[in-house]
Amino acid sequence: ETAVFQTPNYHVTQVGNEVSFNCKQTLGHDTMYWYKQDSKKLLKIMFSYNNKQLIVNETVPRRFSPQSSDKAHLNLRIKSVEPEDSAVYLCASSQGLGGQNTLYFGAGTRLSVL
């Protein structure tokens, strides 16, 4: 049963373009995350938001910027994409703040940068 929805499923773009990914959760959770899964399947946290406030901001390039309109939505914008941005971007949510809460993931947005 899907409760974390991501759009688009995949996106192909060229170096230098701007892209935006959307995420919505219907679980009523107050914390949302963006993870990046690289070609070796390693999952790395990028950002987390709790009730629209930025909590975790890992050392990601400044061209990445998260945007949260309410606690059910968390979007990700990438200005001027680079080839190394090719990856699967996974959105997740949890009830409560803290690394000890179960994460519920979306199916991901696969980005290919040509």
Added chain:
Amino acid sequence: QQKVQQSPESLIVPEGAMTSLNCTFSDSASQYFAWYRQHSGKAPKALMSIFSNGEKEEGRFTIHLNKASLHFSLHIRDSQPSDSALYLCAVSAMGYKLTFGTGTSLLVDP
């Protein structure tokens, strides 16, 4: 910074076999240990988690945690083809971050 490593990188087992997956972590202050499973092209999904040393069993799945050895494992009894997936361990110390391991790709051969 927490380092989480998994072994083996990939594994093929016959249907009905016992599967054992390993995870080591570097931060001795870690308090929460979890396993996630990701079928190809799908979302990672939480399998089970543990806080204290020892074992926890849920159906065919068992977690074993040894904090002193900085090691925990997942055992799958009577492995099924539907268990074929990427298995990700995850660890959290104090704070907001859950750090994932490098993953083990499991194929259960019918």
